[in-house]
Structure formats: C-alpha cells, structure tokens
Amino acid sequence: MTCDPHRIALSTGVDLDVWTAGDPAAPPIILLHGFPESHRTWRHQIPALAADHFVIAPDQRGYARSSKPEGVENYTPDRIVADVLALADHFGIDRFALAGHDWGGAVAWMAALQHPDRIARLIIANAPHPFLFQKTLFDDPAQRAASQYIRAFRNPDLERHIDRIGLSAFFDTSFAPHTDAAKMAAEKPVYLDQWGQPGAMTAMLNWYRASAIDVPETGATAGRPAFLDAPFPPITQPTLVIWGMRDKALLPCQLDGLGTLVPTLDVVEIDAGHFVPWEAPEAVNAAMRDWLAERE
Template sequence: MTDDLQRIPVSTGVTLDVQVAGDPANPPLILLHGFPESHRTWRDVIPDLARDHFVLAPDQRGYARSSKPAGVEEYTPDKIVADLIALADHFGLATFTLVGHDWGGAVSWMAALRHPDRIARLVIVNAPHPFIMQKTLFDDPDQRAASQYITAFRNPDLEAHIAKIGLSSFFDGSFLQHTDFDKIADEKPVYLDQWGQPGAMTAMLNWYRASAIVVPAIGETPERPAYLDGPFPPVTQPTLVIWGMNDAALRPSQIEGLGDYVPDLTLTKVDAGHFVPWENPQAVIAAIRAWEG
C-alpha cells in the first residue's frame, strides 16, 4: 500500500508530482484536477477509492511544483493528453478508468475520444463535453455570458494585474466567487503557495490561451465553426457524469442532449456548485461506487 506524493519524469519531457495511493494490484484510476487546483482537488475522495483501486492523481503540467514549460503552445490539449498517456505508461497501465473535473474533465473527454484502447471507463465531474460547450457558446446566451471569464483569463495583461493586487486578493475576488469559503478556509495557504511557484500563474492561464474554443463576446455573431453543424464522434466508453447543479460557470445546457454523444451514459445530479470534489466529496464517492456496481 502506498499513499504519497512522488515526483515522476514522463516521456513527454515534463516531470509531474503525482499522489499515489492504494495497491498497484488493484484496478487503476487516474484522477485529473482542473483550474486553479492540484491533486488536492481529490483530497477527500482518494482515501475511499484507494481501498480497492490503485489511484494516481497528478499535478498536471503548469500546476503547483510540476514542470512549467515556457510558451502558450506547450499547453495545448494534445500535449496534456500526451502527459496522461505517458503517466499511464510509466506505471505500466495498459487500460484504466479516467476521472476528470473542470479542465481535467475537458482533457478526459479528449483522451477518451483519442485513446479508446487505453481508457476503459470515464468519469466526468462538472466538465463540459467539447461539442456541447462550443455549441452552447454560440446558441445559449446564458452559457455565453457565464463564460466571458475565459476571455479575461486569455488577456496577456492579467498576470500584471494579479501581481499588482496580490495573490490573496485575486483568490478572494475570483476563486471565492464560485466556492463556499468555509469548506476550504484551511486550504487557502496551500493554494497561495502553489499559485506562487515561479511561473505557475502564467502556466495555469496558458491552458485557456492554448485552447481552440471560441468564446464570442455578448452580442457578437462571429462565424460559426463548421463542425458544429455536422456529426461528432461518440464517446464509446461507459461514462459516468456527475454534475453539481449549482454550478455558476457551467450552465444546465451542458448536460442537455449529452446522451446523443455518449451512448453509454449514466448522469448523476448532485447538490454542489462547480467544485464538486471538495464541496460534496461523499456524493462523488457514492456516485462512483453505485456506477461501478
């Protein structure tokens, strides 16, 4: 039985801090966090899952003390998916269940589509399907309005603004708008330490800058991506989607019609906002356990 943070160099050229828990002989799970977090997204979920799974929870590239390669182009989703597969290779995992929240979920959707031979089952926690997200940014005014922060995060002047006001004020003015502070009060120093690592804030924001997703301004009518009006490949794996229904950033349109793109879908709605794994970890655990049977 292991339960520690290991520093793992992988074949994509980055080194990742990875929480490793459970017996390697048990079925493997890889847990991917989102913005602006780390492996600690899963801090209240891992102990239960590790009872009968081998669990890997990396700090993804750009986060905490994992590698932070320079340049926006180093944070395109294909490179992050490649890190995931390289991590699985490092531990000799031929197939595994993939669990992702927020940006980690976005990576998980792409990984499941690109590597169905490696990812046997998929768990998504409040992370939009790529086709539905792009479509709703054009067709759902509510989602478009809720996503304007993405444009703000892509602003190259944002780091200078954060440096001026300080990380603590940025935490209070942005992250806390989507959280119940009482549930993470003890974690604030951890976040500030991770965000304060050299290059971390730019690297984290580069995930948004490197993304190809189009976020129209409110009232704008840009050219519609052609693929939105054609067929989109299905996710073939058995898939559990856990959705916190009080999410202010991802509106209910993200789960409408999801079964059209995920034929083997189980959808579990839970009482939480966007940051479900620490707002309501017991609901995440219960949903996964029920789905596993």
C-alpha cells in the same frame, strides 16, 4: 490509507508530482484536476477509491510544483493528453479508468475520444463535453455570458493585474465567489503557495490560451465553427457524469443532449457548486464507487 508522493519524469519531457494510493495490482484509475487546483481536488476521493483501486493523482503540467514549460504551445490539449498516457505507461498500465474535473475533465473527454484503446471507463465532474460546450457558447446566451471569464483569462495583461493586486486579492475576487467558502477557507494558504510558485500563474492561464474553444463576446455575432454542423464522434466508453447543479460558470445546459453523444451514459446531479469533488465529497464518493463497482 496512505497517499504516497512521487516525482515522475515523463517521456513527454515534463516532471510531474504524482500521488498514488491503493494496491498497484488493483484496477487503476487516474484522477485529473482542473483550474486553479492540484491533485488536492480529489483529496476526499483518493482514500475512498484506494480501498479497491490503484489511484494515481498528478499535479498536471503548469500546476503547483510540476514542470512549467514556457510558451502557450506547451499547454495545448494534445500535449496534456500525452502526459496522461505517458503517466499510465510509467506505471505499466495499459487500460485504465479516467476521471477529470474542470480542465481535467476536458482532457479526459479528449483522451476518451482519441484513445479508446487505453481509456476503459470515463468519469466526468463538472466539465462540459467539447461539442456541447462550443455549441452552447453560440446558442445559449446564459452560457456565453457565464463564460466571459475565459476571455479575461486569455488577456496577456492579466498577470500584471494580478501582480498589482496580489495573489490573495485575486483569490478573493476571482476564485472564492465560485466556491463553498466555509469548506475551503483552511485551504487558501495551500492555493496561495501553489499559485506563488515561479511561473505558475502564467502556466495555469496558458491552458485557457492554448485551447481552441471560441468564446464570442456577449451579444456579438460570430462565425459559427463548421464542426458544429457536422457529425461528431461518440464516446464509446461507459461514462459517468457528476454535475454540481449550482455551478455558476458551467451551467446545467451542458447536460442537455449529452446522451446523443455518449451512448452509455449515467448522470448524477448533486446539489453543489462547480467544485463538487470537495464541496459534496460523500455524494461524489458514493456515485463513483457505486458506478465503478457496477461497471467493473
């Protein structure tokens, strides 16, 4: 199964590198990667899904060789959701399945909440529901401690630090400890090439800086966001959540109470870390394909 690259100018003003596979007449599915990766997050899922789907996997804005507009304001979630809808529009797709991992999952949650007319089915891999994530950052000390890296990534001096130590050292100290080293060692040159594109590191970090998620310091007393004590709209789409249970950054507490926010929910727990799509590809492929076959 071939995976074809495209350079697509979206109506949102950015150009994205996009990979497609499968029959364009088949049911469409868009796959969204997270930090600090690219469409290659889904390299094992693309050919598996393309057997009976039209698969669309972009390098999202700020990543690899896709557009990197300057300014934190260009990485707010609403702009990235707009990219997803514009990408579907480019292919003439009205309703589609949407899958996301990490930040791609955060975008997918928001797209499903805001555009139920466009998102038919939702698949999430190790990306917390926005309400539960914010809640655990206030109520779960372990999750708050595990999320302190977000505060570090928002530090405006971080790029100078990375310049001093070099991309390879940054890879080894910040990224590698959260991955299956044996499975991604050969991928390190790919990451360094993508991270080394002009403006890439700042653009990727701007996703964190543009987010409204409040991450209090460990042990600090912080004002609780008002929306945590108000009704939160449900996800109306059938939803599959795949969770690598050895994730060190996004803890299994993100599954607690999820069913009250997602009435039509299936959860598959996998013995893997945060980067479950390529750490446990066979299990993820089976979960996605079986679930989509049932729901379609």
